[in-house]
Amino acid sequence: MLSKLFGFRKKESSVLDYAPENPAGYGDWSFIGTDMHSHLVPGIDDGAQTVEDSITLIRQLMAMGYRQIITTPHIKFDHYPNNRTTITGGLHILQNALKEAGIHIPIRAAAEYYIDDHFIQELEEVELLTVMDNQLLVEISFMFEPIRFSEILFRIQTKGYKPILAHPERYMFYHGNMDAYRAIKDKGCYLQLNLLSLTGYYGKGVKIAAEQLLAEGLYDYCGTDMHHIRHAEGMQKMLQSGIMPLLQRYPFLNNKLTVL
Ligand SMILES: [Fe+2]
Numbered sequence: 025m026l027s028k029l030f031g032f033r034k035k036e037s038s039v040l041d042y043a044p045e046n047p048a049g050y051g052d053w054s055f056i057g058t059d060m061h062s063h064l065v066p067g068i069d070d071g072a073q074t075v076e077d078s079i080t081l082i083r084q085l086m087a088m089g090y091r092q093i094i095t096t097p098h099i100k101f102d103h104y105p106n107n108r109t110t111i112t113g114g115l116h117i118l119q120n121a122l123k124e125a126g127i128h129i130p131i132r133a134a135a136e137y138y139i140d141d142h143f144i145q146e147l148e149e150v151e152l153l154t155v156m157d158n159q160l161l162v163e164i165s166f167m168f169e170p171i172r173f174s175e176i177l178f179r180i181q182t183k184g185y186k187p188i189l190a191h192p193e194r195y196m197f198y199h200g201n202m203d204a205y206r207a208i209k210d211k212g213c214y215l216q217l218n219l220l221s222l223t224g225y226y227g228k229g230v231k232i233a234a235e236q237l238l239a240e241g242l243y244d245y246c247g248t249d250m251h252h253i254r255h256a257e258g259m260q261k262m263l264q265s266g267i268m269p270l271l272q273r274y275p276f277l278n279n280k281l282t283v284l
Contacts, residue, residue, distance in 0.1 A: 049260055060161070091129070162187050
């Protein structure tokens with residue numbers, strides 16, 4: 025099935041195509057350019073808990089070859105009641121710490137919005153944090169599809185945003201139903217692959233779903249969804265999976281994202 029991917033056009037070269045030293049053995053991910061899904065703002069969600077954690081994870085991303093980072097703290101009212109203030113405040117602390125440590129990588133913050141009643145309300149009332157331009161990273165329950173999901177996707181777009189659904193392969197209620205994924209895309213939603221899904225990190229079913237979505241060319245973006253060092257270590261398994269050449273040929277949109 026993955027052989028279908030061999031037909032993809034070669035992606036354009038970019039100023040982001042750069043292979044730095046890679047002492048950790050992660051392989052060279054510089055072809056992705058910008059990581060657009062991670063949890064690196066310290067102490068505000070289940071990702072990095074301290075500035076030191078954040079810097080450790082950022083060093084790993086740099087070792088992989090990433091040139092820019094758009095980090096996306098959770099906004100999930102019941103667990104991580106973040107908002108623009110908590111996220112930008114935490115980002116500034118992190119940016120200052122990076123500067124002091126002499127680490128130079130463009131980084132800014134958006135958010136990963138969990139779709140619930142609180143999100144629907146925020147959508148109506150405040151300006152949301154976007155990955156770039158009007159692109160909004162959203163996630164849904166791992167247990168079931170939100171009620172009236174189609175209407176919510178429509179509402180997001182009528183408010184001027186382009187939704188990106190985070191890690192669609194992780195929603196097990198869609199497994200084996202490629203039509204459901206196509207329907208989400210047809211409703212104007214981008215799909216974002218968690219790279220670790222391809223290693224089996226989240227389980228076999230998730231891995232199979234990710235491979236199917238990749239083979240069908242349904243993904244638009246990829247991200248590390250980096251929370252902690254185990255995620256960085258998990259990326260090393262990608263090298264043995266044999267899937268790197270396919271990923272290198274896949275026309276991910278990450279290189280079109282800019283931080284500065
Ligand atoms: Fe995430």
